[in-house]
Amino acid sequence: MSLTRRDFLKYSAVTAAGASGMPVFQSAMAMGKKREKVVSYVPTFCEICFWNCGAIAKVEDGKVVKLDGNAASPTSRGKLCARGNAGMGSLYDPDRLKHPMLNTGKRGEPKWKKVSWDEALGFIAGKMNKIKETYGPEAVAMISHGTGDSFWRYLFKAYGSPNTAAPSFAQCRGPRDIGYLLTFGDGPGSPEQIDMAKSKFIVLIGSHLGENAHNSQVQDFVEGIAKGAKLAVVDPRFSTAAGKATWWLPIKPGTDMALLLAWINIIVNEELYDKEYINKYAIGLKELKKEIKFYTPEWAAKETEISANTIVETAKEMARYKPSVVIHPGRHTTWYGDDTQRARAMAILTALLGSWGREGGYFFPTKASGFPKYPGLPEMSEPQKSKLSGDWPYALNATTTAVRIATITGKPYPVKGWIAYGCNIMKAIPNQKETIEAIKNLDLMVAVDILPFEYTQWADVVLPECTYLERYDDLKVGRGKTLSVTIRQPVVQPMYESKPSWWITRELGVKMGLEAYFPWTDIEDYLKKRLEPKGVRLEDLKVKGTISYPETSAPFITAHNKPEFDTPSGKIELYSKQLKEKGFDPVPKYKKHDAPTEGQFRLLYGRSPVHTFSRTVNNQWLLELYKENELWLNANRAKAMGLKNGEYVVLINQDGVKSNKIKLKVTERIREDCVYMVHGFGHNSKDTKKAFGKGVDDQSLITRYAIDPLMGGTGMRVNFVKILRGA
């Protein structure tokens, strides 16, 4: 028997009416009638990636049904990417961490016991206080990613440990931030302070914008191209961006520095640089000229396998459009170990083109301040600089690399506790064996996340955080062209027993006797006090989502807006005396990197526009769009090896590490000497059921890394793989 919807309604009405004694007819009418849904629209900002786009959630009867961009937000401008559109996939993921858990088994082979928040936090507080007594507070380190980490960083300050590290530095942006800092006295910013919508010439070096869907930046990029900007894409792979390019330069991997130095050589020697700008704002042109004289286009052509003609043509073209040129600084720049120097070369090129502080080039972020810290906080007990910066003078703070070394070796001092927040360290940091070795030395390992990713399996305690749609966080203070402030607020009530970080850190702080550092009564009190000095009412911000201050904008050099360079000389440093004094090359030099041998390919990796690292692979709305990563293999090489598109293969790296099976994408879109895959797949935590076992974990093959001696970054494009058939 099949029931129609109408029949079903009648039937259920009869049953219900029978129980309540109400007249059947009326009840059936009432139930058959469509009830008006309660709909609300709540602004917040996205956390599916770090771009943190302002979003508006449509909530229907207490359920998030749609997410849209907030037009007031500088990072979304009313639009969301695929991932932002799929944000509710995290919220309603059935695999979510639902309650605090203690591991009664072994690390890596956990047996979970559900515990109360009180017990979980009591356990952590006890262990942290004991570590502090025995080894000092610096023996607890944090590795984190995401907006919620601001409260965790604060807790660490209160506790007294300076050791808060993030893969976003040593495994990602660090080299380029330092390279630009050394040259201009300031980093390129995040979001990058680039004015691509008005650029006339854009250069991407390994950056695959579009595949890497940084919302407002992609908007600007497309706008620039649509208005006629020329585009040079330097990439061994024909990326989506390369598909839009005027010049695709399929460079031999590992030789980007040769191309940059040749471009500098041409622009300096042919006097194509912005003379007035350089005379006024830069030092070291003479030394630069001397250092780069060897790097001719003919020499670079041999290294890069890009013709000398193309090198000359692109150099002349970019000079023609100066200063409205963006040499994109890149983002994930930990490639070969000399990455800070490569970023220096990019910064020097930017300076020669006069693009720093110019329309269509780099803009200055607003200098306006506002939204100071919560007032009247006690002095922090945090000691000075972290010693976990290795011997790398520009590590600035603790790095993940040094935290791991200290945990393994006990040098320069023991590290006995880790708190990993929102960061799947198994996928983010190279050489997983080393990470496991470090974890085995710990007295305490805590994981805080929304999903049971790999690293949570190595924890003693797992704390379930709310997703971004269920929580308040600290204010998002934007320093782009204009100052802005954006709120994150709960769109729906937290599911399960999940809690926001502001609550978790405060409770943990109180349990460790640090209540003086947490004087706020609740998060709204905290936010109100931070908004007060600027005269912003929390109630208004909760309605608008973002408030911007356009009057704070001064993006370009004018007669009244003189640039400031926070370098030792107060000028742009084409030649870096401070590098020279520390024993490094004052002008970047070319160094040959190892190349793959016969039968090997260099392993390259990157992004899919529908995934953020490894963290969205379990999101059903995104997984269905890209279910497993594929291995891009050059069509000629595939033919010679008898390999077919769609076939599954296994990879083995130079250290004998074998991968799971991966599907081949045989394509003309990549050079013969490298293979490529999207990062973040190959999940081996069975508790992330949808992601489990799909594709290959690039990081499992990245057993080798090249440390950047300037800042401790781990260059990860130094691994070679062979393809094994018959998977």
Place this chain on the structure above:
Amino acid sequence: MPRYGMVIDQKRCIGCMACVVACKRENDVPEEHYRTRVVEMVEGTFPKLRMELRPELCNHCENAPCVYNCPTGASYKSKDGIVLVDNKKCVGCKACMAACPYDARFVDPRNGAAHKCTLCEHLIKDGKEPACVTTCISKARIFGDFNDPQSPVSRILAERHVRTLIPEAGTKPAVYYIGLELLT
């Protein structure tokens, strides 16, 4: 009467798939099915390559074969030129799917009826744009009324070279493309 439709600028499309997800969430499209997609086409051999990224959806044709071939009258055209399906009349015979040259339809496994793009007519009624257009990061999708000479789509048709997909089918689509070159 309006004649709603879209112009798609392939030169702007960056293949981010925001439109695909926005469509699915706005319209509760069943798992593994899509009302819109982005097709990636590459031509040439290394290193001389060309690529087009083509967002595709129902073309809301003036001469809509899906409507003519529907035996029950479930597929119909609204007064605004939008091709729609009346679920109550649909028997799931798939004649429309066979007739559509654009592969723009599927059967919804939840109710057995043909399912397709509605141009988000529920949003248009409220003065909004279709979800794929609103979210399009690269502004590659432009929505409007072709019967209004002032609308952005009419102006593009007047000023730029546009093409339609499979014009030889004689369907007279309401979806036009800028930068359509690789006709595979």
